[in-house]
Amino acid sequence: DTEVTQTPKHLVMGMTNKKSLKCEQHMGHRAMYWYKQKAKKPPELMFVYSYEKLSINESVPSRFSPECPNSSLLNLHLHALQPEDSALYLCASSQDLNYNSPLHFGNGTRLTVT
Amino acid sequence: RKEVEQDPGPFNVPEGATVAFNCTYSNSASQSFFWYRQDCRKEPKLLMSVYSSGNEDGRFTAQLNRASQYISLLIRDSKLSDSATYLCVVKGVGSSASKIIFGSGTRLSIRP
Numbered sequence: 168d169t170e171v172t173q174t175p176k177h178l179v180m181g182m183t184n185k186k187s188l189k190c191e192q193h194m195g196h197r198a199m200y201w202y203k204q205k206a207k208k209p210p211e212l213m214f215v216y217s218y219e220k221l222s223i224n225e226s227v228p229s230r231f232s233p234e235c236p237n238s239s240l241l242n243l244h245l246h247a248l249q250p251e252d253s254a255l256y257l258c259a260s261s262q263d264l265n266y267n268s269p270l271h272f273g274n275g276t277r278l279t280v281t
Numbered sequence: 282r283k284e285v286e287q288d289p290g291p292f293n294v295p296e297g298a299t300v301a302f303n304c305t306y307s308n309s310a311s312q313s314f315f316w317y318r319q320d321c322r323k324e325p326k327l328l329m330s331v332y333s334s335g336n337e338d339g340r341f342t343a344q345l346n347r348a349s350q351y352i353s354l355l356i357r358d359s360k361l362s363d364s365a366t367y368l369c370v371v372k373g374v375g376s377s378a379s380k381i382i383f384g385s386g387t388r389l390s391i392r393p
Contacts, residue, residue, distance in 0.1 A: 209368060209383035210325065257324055267313045270370075270381065272324040 170194050171273035173258050179279045182248060188276045190241040190258030196271070198222075198264050199241040201233060202257040204275075210257055216241060217264050248280045282307055285371050287384035295392055298359050302387045304369030305351045314352045315370040316343055319386065325368055328354075356389075364391045 171192045180186050190199065198217050202210035215223035216235040224233075230252075232244040241258055255275045261268040287304045294300050306314075314331035329336065331343040331352050342355040352371075356363055366386040373382070 209385050212381065255322075267330075267372075269315050269327050269330060270325075271327065274324045277322075 171258055171260055171271055173256075173273035173276050175276055176274070177277050177279075179281060180245065180248065181281055182250070184248075185244070185246045187245065188243040188256055188258075188278075190243075190273055191239055192260040192271070192273075193239055194260060194262075194271070195238075196260035196262050197238060198261045198268070199235065200259040200261075200270065201231075201241070201243050202259060202272075204255045204257055214243075215264075222264070245278075248278075250280050253279045283385075284308060285369060285382045285384040287367075287369055287387045289385060289387060291388040291390050293390045293392060294359060296359060296361060298391075299355065299357050300359055300389065301353055301355045302367055302369075302389075303351050303353050304371075304384050305349075306371045306382075307350070308371070308373060309347075309350060311350075311371045311373055313372045314343075314345055315372075316341075316352075316354050317368040317370060318365040319368060320365050328367070359389075359391050361391050361393065364389055 174189045200215050201213040204210045212225050213227045214233040219235045230247050234242040257275045258273040259270040261270050284307050316328040317325040318328045319325040329338050329343050331345050335344040340357045344353045366388050368386045369384040371382045
């Protein structure tokens with residue numbers, strides 16, 4: 168069982184919709200991440216939060232807006248997405264940004280944009 | 282040259298066989314290394330960290346060769362349940378999480 172929980176598991180949305188992906192961890196980790204993964208490709212980093220502050224934005228379009236309300240929660244707000252944004256969105260956490268902290272992934276939200 | 286390279290496979294081996302994958306990295310300053318497995322349409326799961334002295338966890342052995350800049354994963358007595366994509370992950374210098382680099386993955390298929 169994963170200790171990082173993501174909801175919803177599946178999401179279908181139109182290009183004019185606004186939706187949010189949610190992620191929660193109770194491992195006391197202070198770094199949280201959003202990744203995007205397309206089929207047969209490795210995960211691509213989108214955002215990193217460290218101690219609830221945005222640490223890294225990998226030049227992600229503004230139609231994706233992250234939010235970290237507290238140390239356990241991470242949201243990804245979606246607005247005006249494109250069909251090419253359809254992918255598996257993975258949340259991950261690690262103890263901190265130290266180099267020897269492995270990532271622990273949630274089970275992902277499979278997003279389809281119509 | 283990619284920063285982290287893996288043979289994409291697929292490796293198709295019979296149950297009970299021993300199989301090994303390598304993963305090469307280009308940044309000699311890379312600090313830590315991990316193997317993840319990912320089943321179809323699932324999230325990546327940490328299989329094992331890779332330590333300088335090499336480490337073993339049951340049927341799995343991971344090794345690091347800093348001189349040649351590669352890590353390896355050896356699976357002995359392979360099981361049907363080992364069928365998955367294996368991703369190597371390399372973390373760079375300092376605390377920059379953007380230095381987490383995934384290999385493209387090696388697909389392994391174990392046949393009965």
